[in-house]
Amino acid sequence: MTSHVLNNYIADLKANLRIDGESENEVLDELKCHLEDEFDDMVQTGIPEEEAARTAVRLLGSAKLIAKKIYEAHSQGSWKHALLASVPHMLFAALFALNWWKGIGLVVIVLSSVLGIALVGWLHNKPMWLFPWLGYCMAPVLAAGLLLLYLPRVWSWISILIYIPLALWFIYSVTIRTIRKDWLYGALMLLPAPIAVGWYIALGHDGNSLQLDTDYIQGFAPLIAMSFLALAGVAATFVRMRKRWLRTTLLATSQFVILILVTFYTRGRLALWSSALLALATVGMLIGLSYIDRRMRRRSIFSR
């Protein structure tokens, strides 16, 4: 009964903690140690065990509040990390601002750099700056999938049957592992997706949005670069923020603002209803990520 009270408290704390695995274990061990010390002292003064356990838990206070405060103590990244998190967005901004997108060599260099740096971050305990890089790793996977559609019919079907399940598995696996760390990182990773889709629709040939209009890309390149620069600012601000609710608000509102600007500046090429659908998809994405995170945490607590 006694250990049940203390263990329940620690489980409650774990369910609400959103810090990296190593720090999480340290915090849980430290607070468990505190509860046991308090409990032992009270039992030694003659207080019954059950009452001692309940008092120890009450004195420590709400697990949810402690988890929130601990998160705020751990969450803020350094300026170096803020810069690192914004670099992939800046690279994509440079692709358009400096017309690198026209040369396949430069595009390959940028994408290879993104993949390489994301791999380094993934293998080094997945720091916060990694997630924007991971998001751009999805781009070549999706782009390759789209290119397959232009192969001769038989090859197209074969490659679709092989490639699409593999690509979906890769995206699913990376997203789930990211959400397991924190669903907000998942949202940070997918931050450019609605904006990129918005531009893709806006710059597609009339009646065939699978084919991009290079003249339009050329014309809108400075604005595309500006939208990626805005994402760079969002990523850097996210890293420097301490409070969770501020981070959530930042991710949700920034995408809306950028989508509205894309709709406005493309002069109707991104229809209002398309923009509204993308905004709804963004909200759905945030709610979905948060829901999956909650379910995974609950499952991991019950399986302990």
Next chain:
Amino acid sequence: MPHQRELIKGSTDHLLLVLVGQQKMYGYQIIKELDRKSQGYFKFKEGTLYPALHRMEKSGLITGKWELSPTGRRRRYYHITAKGQKLLTLERTQWQDFIAAMHLVVGPANV
């Protein structure tokens, strides 16, 4: 007493720095030591202690290390760093000046 709570809240970091500056301590020990030294005046809300310790650790003022206590239990001991020591020296002078000034204004001679 809400006023007393505000005073304690404002001096949490300084009190923690003073205690950890005297000897390495773990969380539960800090609460007991503060209660003993202040003769019960400073009663920390226990849940606020750990976020404060972690915040100070992130700022580089203290550092936490898992060590075995004399009873054989593994505990996270906090040590003051050089940066923390420097800040403590500065804050101690400021506190002494503040207390002396307060004493001049609200001391027995002025009541």
